[in-house]
Amino acid sequence: MSSSIKSILVTKLQYHGDVLLMTPVFTLLREKFPEARIDVLVYKETAPMIAGDQDINGIYVIDKGWKKLGTMGRLKAEAGLVWALRRNHYDAVIHTTSLPRGAWLTRLIRVIR
Secondary structure, eight states, X not given: OOOSOOEEEEEEOSOHHXXXXXXXXXXXXXXXXXXXXXXXXXXXGGGGGXXXXXXXXXXXXXXXGGGGGHHHHHHXXXXXXXXXXXXXXXXXXXXXXXXXXXXXXXXXTTOOO
16 A cells, blocks of 8 residues: 655653553554554653564653753754654644644654645
8 A cells, every 4th residue: 555654753742651552552653654654642651662663763752851951952963853743744734632732743753735
């Protein structure tokens, strides 16, 4: 099956149980888009629990510790994340929380075409 979806970002900016419950989504995405790059954006403390998942290619993190860096340090860290995500040119973003941060991030990495 040929698809125009070559790269997908899944965001789950919640806690351990919520991230764990997302793992079947990774499997379904891999089945539907076997050739696509599937990346995940989670909070740093939840990343280890999905690190060995064979259905995802990359894990990006938001570190809550960035708040301790001060305004400029936090902006620099978050800008680095945005630039890293932009380089992947995602065709789709699946934002799985009601928090607006993922919607803003989607805009910043220019997924909406």
